[in-house]
Amino acid sequence: MTENFTLEQIRTEIIRFKNDPSSQKLENFYYSKSFSEILGVSRREISHSNFFAWLFNPNESHGLNEFSIKKLLDILLIFSNDKLKKTYNHLYNAFATDDYIIQKVSIHSEFHIENIGRLDLYIELTLIVSDTPYIVKLIIENKVESKENNDQTTKYFDYFDPIQKQPETTFYIYLTPISTLELIELNEPECNCKEFIQINYQSIVDYVIEPALQQNISEQTKNILIEYLKSLSQPAIEIQTDSHKEELIMALGSEERKLLTSFWNKNQKLILASLYAISSDPEQEKDTRDSIRTALDNLSSDRDRSTFNIIYQGKVFCENFKKSDIGLQTVLLLQANNLIDDEIIEYLKEDKSCSFFLLKQKDDFTENEIKYRKYKANGTPELIYKNAEYYVARNWGIGNTDKLINKFSQKFPGLVYKKN
Structure with missing residues (x-):
């Protein structure tokens, strides 16, 4: 990845970075202190x-x-x-x-x-x-x-x-x-x-x-x-407490979020190369090297491209689907095996497993669920039961995926999730 970044590429990326309007706006914003910081x-x-x-x-x-x-x-x-x-x-x-x-x-x-x-x-x-x-x-x-x-x-x-x-x-x-x-x-x-x-x-x-x-x-x-x-x-990179962690950034305005997202998209290679250079530089403090190495590892592992298979009663139902579809494929399996009834609908709607409701109707979406696209509300409903239209939660993380697997494996004997 960043290890093969050539010197010529680094020079080109730095020049492009310096001339990018988003970078200049962010530099003006983050290099001036707020009154409370002063x-x-x-x-x-x-x-x-x-x-x-x-x-x-x-x-x-x-x-x-x-x-x-x-x-x-x-x-x-x-x-x-x-x-x-x-x-x-x-x-x-x-x-x-x-x-x-x-x-x-x-x-x-x-x-x-x-x-x-x-x-x-x-x-x-x-x-x-x-x-x-x-x-x-x-x-x-x-x-x-x-x-x-x-x-x-x-x-x-x-x-x-x-x-x-x-x-x-x-x-x-x-x-x-x-x-x-x-x-x-x-x-x-x-x-x-x-x-x-x-x-x-x-x-x-x-x-x-x-x-x-x-x-x-x-x-x-x-x-x-x-x-x-x-x-x-403003990032609190110079503030430390004796016993507790402080958040790097406490909150972001919408304009800063857009600028920073644009900044990342345009300068991803340069940012990753910079982080790699610091993490492997013996002149840097060990704590700094270790923390940045952890960040790089998390960036690499965060894009988990593992796929899953679902097996039910010894038969493969679905193969090689993405983690983001694990909730959807679970619901489709229940539907294909005639396991959807009033009790299961309520079980899926009311039980707040996996940190958010697996199944919801559009009228029940919260503002945050719409804002962070927890459900594909603009698409076709993924389950229609007794004329009611339901959507299935997306954006599954490692912890939530494990919770869903444990939940449904216990509820339905013979249901197996296999990570590839």
């Missing part, structure tokens, strides 16, 4: 919590009024599990349709709770839904580091849950900088208390900050939002 606070949790306290408060100077706090409730709806949506069905319907009035908002960052700790963000809302008042509390634990300390989420839940009174509703939110792809593949929140709803910084960018930039706001507010967005997208 102050040295871009990865401090308290700085982010203070920013959110400003952003979500309708009475603050940003001029967005209730726009941001309503968008936060949208995020809450998107990432809540089915149990919460069923329990708080009336509230979630109001969030989805925007059929509520915000009567009062109280927001505090670093909210002190005696003998418990300081909650990163406490938001209390008084909502009017169908002429009925509701008190909604948002308990937000904000982790710039990827893991929590001292079992804080359990402490907060144990404190707030017993004191909840009617008509109060308390939502527990765990905010982290993991990617949206990682987030939607989680079976449960990463924090210790599983009553929390995990969201990420990228969702705040996608559903709050970038839409807010399209609103009729002052130049000052626009500059603040752009500066904050820039601080999230």
Whole structure:
């Protein structure tokens, strides 16, 4: 691959790289520091919590009024599990349709709770839904580091849950900088208390900050939002913590994502050659060489071109299909062997195996499932049962593939998946 990159090729690629407009835009963006970086606070949790306290408060100077706090409730709806949506069905319907009035908002960052700790963000809302008042509390634990300390989420839940009174509703939110792809593949929140709803910084960018930039706001507010967005997208390559990993990038704006994707597509050979050179350079620190070598290995292995066979009751059903089709071929096998019935349809629809639903109807798709193409919604339905049209999940990773194989091998004796 990169080992055979000639000197002449390297020179040509570097010249092309220097003259590429995408590269020049990215250089201007990433070689200028955001204001928070200049102050040295871009990865401090308290700085982010203070920013959110400003952003979500309708009475603050940003001029967005209730726009941001309503968008936060949208995020809450998107990432809540089915149990919460069923329990708080009336509230979630109001969030989805925007059929509520915000009567009062109280927001505090670093909210002190005696003998418990300081909650990163406490938001209390008084909502009017169908002429009925509701008190909604948002308990937000904000982790710039990827893991929590001292079992804080359990402490907060144990404190707030017993004191909840009617008509109060308390939502527990765990905010982290993991990617949206990682987030939607989680079976449960990463924090210790599983009553929390995990969201990420990228969702705040996608559903709050970038839409807010399209609103009729002052130049000052626009500059603040752009500066904050820039601080999230700057790689933290020089920041280290003693005990926990920090995400390299906390979130990306849509423009930066497009530029970086274009940059990768145009300069892939040069990037890989650079990484290989560093990983094999004895002058580099061993930790640097090892980490880049791991990245190169992952890039190579990530494009897993292995194929599978499905065997059922000793007969080969399908041979040499791609990993992305493992869910589809499983559904087709069940259909071909007359194993599809009402019970199996519900089993496929309701059981959230493999980190997302294997089978879904178009009307049930979430925004993220559409955005990240979890289902081929623009194509022909892959299963029609009793006049209902269903689509099968795609984008299978190593962990999800193993879960699917274990799940269906146990459910249907005689079903065997063979990796080629």
